[in-house]
Amino acid sequence: MKIAVFGDIHNSFSQADLEYFEGHPYPVYLFVGDLGKASFSRTQKTIGLMNRIAQKPDSLFVMPGNHDGPGFFMLAGELFRWEWLQKLFLPRTLRHIRRITEILSNGTFGGYSFFPLPEFTLLLSRPYSMGSRVNYPPLMETLYGVRNYRDSVRMYKKILDQIRHEHPEKPVVILAHNGPKGCGHKKDDLWGSDFTRKIRDWGEIDLKLAIQYGKKIGLKIPAVVGGHMHRTPVQPDRRDILLKEGTLYLNAADVPRVIQGKHTFYELEISGGTARAQKIEFGQ
Ligand SMILES: [Fe+2]
Numbered sequence: 709m710k711i712a713v714f715g716d717i718h719n720s721f722s723q724a725d726l727e728y729f730e731g732h733p734y735p736v737y738l739f740v741g742d743l744g745k746a747s748f749s750r751t752q753k754t755i756g757l758m759n760r761i762a763q764k765p766d767s768l769f770v771m772p773g774n775h776d777g778p779g780f781f782m783l784a785g786e787l788f789r790w791e792w793l794q795k796l797f798l799p800r801t802l803r804h805i806r807r808i809t810e811i812l813s814n815g816t817f818g819g820y821s822f823f824p825l826p827e828f829t830l831l832l833s834r835p836y837s838m839g840s841r842v843n844y845p846p847l848m849e850t851l852y853g854v855r856n857y858r859d860s861v862r863m864y865k866k867i868l869d870q871i872r873h874e875h876p877e878k879p880v881v882i883l884a885h886n887g888p889k890g891c892g893h894k895k896d897d898l899w900g901s902d903f904t905r906k907i908r909d910w911g912e913i914d915l916k917l918a919i920q921y922g923k924k925i926g927l928k929i930p931a932v933v934g935g936h937m938h939r940t941p942v943q944p945d946r947r948d949i950l951l952k953e954g955t956l957y958l959n960a961a962d963v964p965r966v967i968q969g970k971h972t973f974y975e976l977e978i979s980g981g982t983a984r985a986q987k988i989e990f991g992q
Pocket of ligand 1: 716742773774775837838885936937
């Protein structure tokens with residue numbers, strides 16, 4: 709089964725994409741999140757277009773990124789760890805999230821859940837992730853009752869136990885925003901930081917523990933897909949794919965994903981318990 713994966717699109721999604729995928733349809737489309745930028749009205753237009761890519765139910769899944777709902781002040785509150793500021797902007801953020809969910813009427817936008825698809829189970833991981841802790845604690849507590857890594861790991865284990873119980877033979881594909889720890893700590897590794905004074909692995913520890921736990925209880929996890937740490941014209945050498953311990957890790961975040969009319973996305977092939985991925989380009 710071949711599926712399409714989009715990294716952080718940050719508004720780089722247009723009518724040209726819809727036309728391409730009408731001619732080259734995929735049964736499932738995964739978006740790792742960070743759909744827009746600062747302007748929420750522009751983001752709403754992008755999401756409205758994206759929503760039209762879904763040609764049947766259970767074909768469009770979107771992982772909320774750290775920009776998908778939280779605006780400037782919420783983000784500042786997270787960067788400075790000012791909970792008072794986050795609480796002040798929580799109602800506005802919740803309104804934005806509700807609006808995104810409404811516009812994405814053909815898709816699923818959320819986290820900590822799973823969907824049994826024909827050839828694999830899709831696990832939506834912790835949403836709004838941007839590294840170093842469970843981000844936006846007031847928001848995460850309101851939406852999921854999760855405030856810290858311990859809560860998150862508990863949540864993951866519960867979900868994985870349920871998958872193991874209901875679909876023990878199906879491989880599991882994980883969709884995340886920021887990827888897991890363990891994929892390297894150098895600047896050009898999948899989730900190595902390129903902005904901290906000392907370069908380090910910026911991946912999520914709870915997601916790494918979840919993957920370990922899933923494998924321990926006998927689940928096959930052929931692919932883990934994320935983004936957030938961008939591959940840009942300034943930093944073009946960030947790796948996109950890593951094969952490790954039977955799992956393919958993909959950082960799909962080419963930003964911008966459209967350069968001079970050339971559009972990119974990843975094709976991920978899940979066959980039995982294994983995965984392959986390749987970047988596809990179309991346009992001029
Ligand atoms: Fe992000």
